[in-house]
Amino acid sequence: VDAGRFPIKRVTGDAVVVSADVHADGHDVIAASVLYRRAGDETWNHVPMQAIENDRWQAPFPVDTLGRYEYTVEGWVDRFASWRLDLSKKVEAGRDVSPELLEGGAIIADALTRFPEGPEAHRVHQVQRTLSDPATEAGRGVAAALDAELAAVMAAHPDRSRATRFGRVLEVLVERERARFAAWYEMFPRSAGHDPSRSATFDEAARMLPYVSSMGFDVLYLPPVHPIGRSFRKGPNNSLTPAPGDPGSPWAIGSEEGGHTAIEPGLGTLEDFDRFVAAATGHGLEIALDIAFQASPDHPYVREHPAWFRRRPDGTIKYAENPPKKYQDIYPLNFESDDWQALWRELKGVFEFWIDRGVKIFRVDNPHTKPFGFWEWTLAEIRRQHPDTIFLSEAFTRPKVMRYLAKAGFSQSYSYFTWRNSKEEIVEYFTELTRTKVREYMRANLFANTPDILHEYLQHGGRPAFQVRLVLAATLGASYGIYSGFELAENAPLREGSEEYLDSEKYQIRPRDYQQAGSLAEMIGRINAVRRDHPALQHDWGLAFHRTDNPELLAYSKRPLHGDDLIMVVVNLDPSNMQHGFVQLPLIDWGLTPNSTVEVLDLLSRERYVWRGEWNYVRLDPQDRVAHILHVRIDPDARSAGTEDVKPMAAALGR
């Protein structure tokens, strides 16, 4: 990444496939190795590289522990192999090779100095004596020289004294699998009760855990849980005139009850929080906290660290704004102050505080408005002690800034997914994310909605629109998420043309009836179960889009990097109308002939179909279903076998 300036990213258990152009002058036989080690280790591990084609060499190395790895490449002239090749050509040409045999004896004698004592060295030494003896009969000498076992033994003891090493040591950041594969659910714990006039407590919120867990989520992400400021507190719908009981925005962090390491009293205490985390863990849910480095005017930092805030000539602190937008309840921190080092240490300490309470996933609010250098330092420092920490960047900004934050160390990034709704947009964006170098360092977490983003597609498309976006998020991305209310198809905007929710939970407590008819909870549960069962859906790199003859029908398949799982998804992107058409299966890519028959199982409906040939008919009526998530079974032995027991897809769908 940027010529070694930043690490690539992997998770434990992955293989890093390294390729390099390796060549020497002349016609000698060369060899090459990937060198790798855990950062901090003294010695390198060597993996022999294989020549692929046209001077390109390649080898994989495993990364099985968390943290940083280093790697580079080394190449050298293999004197023995060069001599052996030359000898074999001369033997083939019927030449007298007695001088060559003597030469070989000398090369082996030199190589023997690199052999440890033992039977191997002994055997090679015998060959050496045979070749170095002028009395050796030529045929016997040639046979000994060209012996395949000798070649293998010699290759295992290469002379690297004149090896050339690549000029840089490159890095890999190895995280745990959850950095790549997880389903997230976002919830305001204060809304978990039944009374909109008061905050629910953590204990009340804990009653939601079985529900969230039943939908198969892995991560439960909470907006800030810290004391909320009172000064310039926002009222419902971002108004400046709150009523006395209005709870304010959780992102207006800090009051006399404390700041980033305190708990909002309405939610409870630190002990209540700990109990909530433990309960979540018991339901298989890992808690992700929101880290928003900003302060309400009442935050203790304002009193205790006046230097951390930018003051205007009249002595007042500037509140956050992006004209014409104003955030009167929030002061930004001044990362350029003379006291910046204390500020950086303090903020790193905020992460560490919550890590010490068992939180290992952080969703970082607006990291693009803080210095890149701060993130690079903080994230590396934290990972040094806690390599299992995961950081999600909430930077909805320009593509290169988003990528730079990923390079600087964020495990994952929010994406443009919410704004990519047409087939063309989706294909273009996910090709960029999964088929370009971007994939080496940036992992998208596909949130289908957030408290800030209710896309007009959802506003106007009704329940089927939510189903479409759910299927896309959960199958295009190994990491995806929804913000609560999504499963209830909540779609009322603040006003036409706005992506803000009406009566947004950011400013109000919003209890919900999660048991209401029409909830997508069951569908979500099924899809999350499919994700857990199918390695193809646990990785982003195996995505391939396929042609259809209808622009509203999007078709793609996913495969894991290893193993033979294969998932095919066909989605009707039009939430309002039945769409039908033909979908092209990449049978050749799948190792089949264009006339092959494949059996597919719809993992949502459990229906089985058989698809014949490349182009197959699909019909998706949103009233019935918006998508097929199909498990494709390719049985190499049964490519043209009978399939009478399954009904043809077209017939099944044409009912």
Place this chain on the structure above:
Amino acid sequence: VDAGRFPIKRVTGDAVVVSADVHADGHDVIAASVLYRRAGDETWNHVPMQAIENDRWQAPFPVDTLGRYEYTVEGWVDRFASWRLDLSKKVEAGRDVSPELLEGGAIIADALTRFPEGPEAHRVHQVQRTLSDPATEAGRGVAAALDAELAAVMAAHPDRSRATRFGRVLEVLVERERARFAAWYEMFPRSAGHDPSRSATFDEAARMLPYVSSMGFDVLYLPPVHPIGRSFRKGPNNSLTPAPGDPGSPWAIGSEEGGHTAIEPGLGTLEDFDRFVAAATGHGLEIALDIAFQASPDHPYVREHPAWFRRRPDGTIKYAENPPKKYQDIYPLNFESDDWQALWRELKGVFEFWIDRGVKIFRVDNPHTKPFGFWEWTLAEIRRQHPDTIFLSEAFTRPKVMRYLAKAGFSQSYSYFTWRNSKEEIVEYFTELTRTKVREYMRANLFANTPDILHEYLQHGGRPAFQVRLVLAATLGASYGIYSGFELAENAPLREGSEEYLDSEKYQIRPRDYQQAGSLAEMIGRINAVRRDHPALQHDWGLAFHRTDNPELLAYSKRPLHGDDLIMVVVNLDPSNMQHGFVQLPLIDWGLTPNSTVEVLDLLSRERYVWRGEWNYVRLDPQDRVAHILHVRIDPDARSAGTEDVKPMAAALGR
């Protein structure tokens, strides 16, 4: 190139266009500059960059002297511009901006410390006092603050104290124009007489100079002119049984008369050589010498520096071979000997010897069989003293090795051009050479033939084949060359299936009758004149291929990097048959409408045609001509004007 490991290449007078992703955290206004300097200079020159799109910034810098340049990029937050933008937004929103005006006063006061004394500083100081005075009426303050002239003056005195500089200093190797644009003619001076039984002298060879000059060549390249060894001398057609008078191969360098710094006695003396160089210069021809670092068994090095040769166990020196090929008359040098430093110095001295005698262009024989590091060091060392030296790499080897030699410092490279004869091959190869990063460091010199390569296309295609390859070489490449005999369409191979010439001049003296009927000399002269008249043909980057409906018709255009010259070439690749069809003009790319009319002038026949619309008919009969080299005149004012005075192309060609 390779992330700064190697320089890019330019010639004097070029501009280097630098682009970079530049961004900061947050929403501040930023600025960026390209920093450049001659290598060795202390101070940087700054060129302000312009934002192009999507965080991409760009600026050019000029390179007008030979040698190495360095460059990098710097970016910073522009505090004044950020404040000014913020102020203008607030003014637009009708806000009270009096605190902002005070803030601006402080920013300007800080900036003034960077201003030299003078009227400019005085005027800015007045603005500063206006803004810093709380009594200033708001409207007046805003007007002073947003004044465009103030913005320009402030931008000219940026605060770079917190600038971020790109982590690498990149390099440019600047050569003279001839490294990019020249027509080469290769000639064995010993064949310049009339008697095949003895070597012509330099004085006799000088009689060829007017002829070579009349064809418009720029460079006259001579195979090695050094004493030729007698041991294992090769006879005609590479035989091992030379007759007493056989001259041997000029690449078997060295005899008792001397080595790489001596002149073959048959050609004359060093003084004769000097006179030949001077005469060539008088005819506008620059001499290029062949540097082949290898020795005949009779070379003085063999006696004087036994360590520079690799010995076999029996004490004999290994001759060069690439089994089954044997070069008994040549010993390779051993670059891995313990005495390698003396060898490197000696070989560098060979270049310097000839440079001191006025030679500044070297065609280097088989550089890929010598260490890359040797070339990188030698070429850089020589250029340090003689930055006008040009090196052509004769490495017909794998693509990445050829590219690596270019990276290591060769000005030019022989190419695969001779083996690219079909339309598909040509389009693919020249797209790689001119449209990928390769063009930044590798310049192809398109030899249409060499003493080693007589392609079967030439063997079987007769005179038209030579015309086709001439047009392609001279118009696809800013640098191209032919080896003498090409203009006479010499096409007899050693045997069917071989690319070697029959009775190759490498082993025999081959006087020719250059005045014979059918010579292409006049056509060559016309084409070289066209090359000199048209900047479009003097650069490789402006090449674009265009569609035709006939696979034997190749169409492309060339434009210079600056200026509005435009050449269109249409070639019939089939030397045996008339081919006709339609050629698509890229009218949109040329800034015209698809219905436009363009006037074209055939620069070989001086015929004028008018082409209407995108698709135009072309008919090329090899008996008449193999190609059009057309000057396209685009008159912006006459796009749809009448063109009755020129005949339509189709009519002209359909005669």
